Amino acid sequence: MKAYMVLLFAITLVLGITEILCGIDIVKINNFPSDIFGGFALVVISATFIRGTFAEEPVAYFYVGSLILLVFGVLYVLVLLANALDSVILGEEFDLLSNLRPEMPISLLAIPGVHSVLKKKETK
Amino acid sequence: MDFATELANARYELIGKIISSSVKKVSKPKSFSDLVDTVVLDKYLGIPIFLTLMWAAFQFSFSVSAPFSDAIDIFFGAAAEWAKASISNEILASLVGDGIFGGLGFVLVFLPPIAFVFVSLAILEDSGYLPRAAFIMDRVMSKVGLHGKSFIPMLLGFGCNVPAIMACRTIENDVDRKITIMVNPLMSCSARLPVYILFAGVFFSGYEGAAIVSMYLLGIVLAAIMATVIRRILFGGRISPFLMEMPDYTMPSLKLVLNSAWIRTQIFLKKAATILFVGALFMWFLTVFPWDATGGGEILDNSYASLVGHIMEPLIKPLGLNWKAGVALLSGFMAKEIVVGTLGILYGVESEEAIQSALSQDFNPITALVMMAITLIYLPCLATIGVLKRELGEWKLVSLVILYELVLAYAVAALIVVSGKVLGVV
Numbered sequence: 419m420k421a422y423m424v425l426l427f428a429i430t431l432v433l434g435i436t437e438i439l440c441g442i443d444i445v446k447i448n449n450f451p452s453d454i455f456g457g458f459a460l461v462v463i464s465a466t467f468i469r470g471t472f473a474e475e476p477v478a479y480f481y482v483g484s485l486i487l488l489v490f491g492v493l494y495v496l497v498l499l500a501n502a503l504d505s506v507i508l509g510e511e512f513d514l515l516s517n518l519r520p521e522m523p524i525s526l527l528a529i530p531g532v533h534s535v536l537k538k539k540e541t542k
Numbered sequence: 543m544d545f546a547t548e549l550a551n552a553r554y555e556l557i558g559k560i561i562s563s564s565v566k567k568v569s570k571p572k573s574f575s576d577l578v579d580t581v582v583l584d585k586y587l588g589i590p591i592f593l594t595l596m597w598a599a600f601q602f603s604f605s606v607s608a609p610f611s612d613a614i615d616i617f618f619g620a621a622a623e624w625a626k627a628s629i630s631n632e633i634l635a636s637l638v639g640d641g642i643f644g645g646l647g648f649v650l651v652f653l654p655p656i657a658f659v660f661v662s663l664a665i666l667e668d669s670g671y672l673p674r675a676a677f678i679m680d681r682v683m684s685k686v687g688l689h690g691k692s693f694i695p696m697l698l699g700f701g702c703n704v705p706a707i708m709a710c711r712t713i714e715n716d717v718d719r720k721i722t723i724m725v726n727p728l729m730s731c732s733a734r735l736p737v738y739i740l741f742a743g744v745f746f747s748g749y750e751g752a753a754i755v756s757m758y759l760l761g762i763v764l765a766a767i768m769a770t771v772i773r774r775i776l777f778g779g780r781i782s783p784f785l786m787e788m789p790d791y792t793m794p795s796l797k798l799v800l801n802s803a804w805i806r807t808q809i810f811l812k813k814a815a816t817i818l819f820v821g822a823l824f825m826w827f828l829t830v831f832p833w834d835a836t837g838g839g840e841i842l843d844n845s846y847a848s849l850v851g852h853i854m855e856p857l858i859k860p861l862g863l864n865w866k867a868g869v870a871l872l873s874g875f876m877a878k879e880i881v882v883g884t885l886g887i888l889y890g891v892e893s894e895e896a897i898q899s900a901l902s903q904d905f906n907p908i909t910a911l912v913m914m915a916i917t918l919i920y921l922p923c924l925a926t927i928g929v930l931k932r933e934l935g936e937w938k939l940v941s942l943v944i945l946y947e948l949v950l951a952y953a954v955a956a957l958i959v960v961s962g963k964v965l966g967v968v
Contacts, residue, residue, distance in 0.1 A: 455597050458590075458593075458594070458597075459594040459597060459598070462587070462590040462591060462593075462594045463594070465586075465587060465590065466581060466587055466591065469584070469586070469587060470581075473580075475572070475577060475580055477577065478572075478577035478578065478580040478581050479580075479581050481577060481578060481581075482578055482581040482582060482591070483581075486591065486594060486595070489595075489598055490598060493598050493601055493602055496602065496606050497601060497605045497606060500605055500606040500607075500608055500609050501605075501608075501609075503609040504608050504609040504612055506609075507609050507612050507613050507616065508612055508616075535574075
């Protein structure tokens with residue numbers, strides 16, 4: 419589990435910092451979100467995973483980090499759907515690429531953690 | 543240490559003694575709630591996780607609700623056009639089109655974000671996270687004269703002050719709740735944003751972000767100052783100790799979440815049907831009457847709105863603002879979003895580009911900052927005043943909020959003007 423947490427830490431940290439750097443115009447990547455706050459959220463998730471690897475109860479950090487990651491994945495899917503609906507309502511063209519977020523695919527990596535949460539809740 | 547804290551400490555001490563003498567401890571794995579609390583109440587991660595979840599709630603409330611707001615806007619816009627085209631009597635057509643449909647559209651366009659804020663709040667409440675959030679923020683908030691539970695309503699104020707003030711009901715202590723309510727209108731709601739964007743775009747090109755963020759920070763600083771002042775002068779006493787039993791985490795129930803959000807949203811809907819609607823009709827009356835003199839609202843210079851603007855002018859002239867700015871600010875009393883639209887009407891322009899060039903003739907960077915700061919501070923909008931009355935329960939306190947905001951707005955605006963002159967900006 420710790421190795422998996424380190425992997426999640428690395429992925430979320432790199433993506434988070436990149437979003438922040440794009441947000442403050444230091445880096446420019448086509449169709450990559452320029453979002454300081456979104457990047458901050460990813461950095462917090464990464465900090466949760468890495469702190470868990472040194473904690474007495476790493477499983478707690480694995481649960482919470484995975485849950486927050488999944489929350490953001492679902493959130494951005496909802497925002498994408500809302501933007502698509504808004505484009506239809508306003509009669510504007512919907513640009514799918516600019517609405518895609520890296521949080522969407524990487525939230526799938528949270529499934530093992532969220533699955534553990536659900537199992538833990540059931541056996542409580 | 544005050545009596546309540548001492549009482550709580552003594553109570554927990556006694557509980558500890560009874561437990562240690564009567565309970566035999568066996569090693570047992572931590573519960574799910576205990577495990578989650580290890581992380582969300584963590585010394586270093588607690589606040590960042592809280593901010594992250596709040597930001598997610600914001601995104602959900604304002605981004606996901608946008609198509610519903612646009613749909614309402616389009617529907618009422620079309621209804622207004624239809625009414626104006628179908629009704630032969632000009633005054634009646636203007637009343638139904640601009641007054642009723644226009645007014646209702648302006649009000650109901652806020653319904654989706656408000657409902658979504660309540661859904662977010664209900665999810666956080668129902669999951670059991672909200673008490674933890676209040677616990678995390680207690681230390682920070684108590685330093686500025688506010689209670690730990692004040693943080694969530696203050697944060698919600700960045701979206702809309704109406705649900706934010708209603709969210710103060712989660713604060714049990716009456717004094718803490720009233721102070722939080724009274725400073726909440728200083729949190730820069732999203733309705734003020736169009737004004738910031740407009741003026742920052744024209745006068746702070748290249749630094750728009752910094753100019754807009756400075757308004758948000760100004761609101762936070764003023765709220766902290768006013769909370770301290772109100773507590774010391776009006777209510778006295780100390781912030782009540784923050785004692786809270788943490789409930790177990792639960793999976794939010796969709797039915798409960800929607801039910802809770804609906805009950806809270808209904809309050810806004812009732813207000814929209816009463817106070818806000820009447821306010822919208824009043825503003826319509828001011829801009830189109832006297833009917834013949836204004837040519838049915840075409841010549842605004844002859845309207846009662848213009849009359850009121852010219853009455854206000856001597857008061858705002860020392861701040862570098864003209865009567866048109868006065869009328870725009872007055873219209874913002876109904877809803878802050880109207881300020882930009884009113885400026886468009888008064889300057890006789892419709893496109894954003896045209897209004898920008900028109901503004902640069904009457905404003906400069908300092909008066910633009912003045913306009914932004916006044917929009918932030920000067921008056922709670924009509925909906926906020928309605929909810930202030932409902933939640934504070936007495937007009938005396940509502941009047942006090944209005945009064946301190948007006949004085950504060952004038953003082954801050956004057957300070958900006960003086961600073962501008964001292965620094966030689968204008």
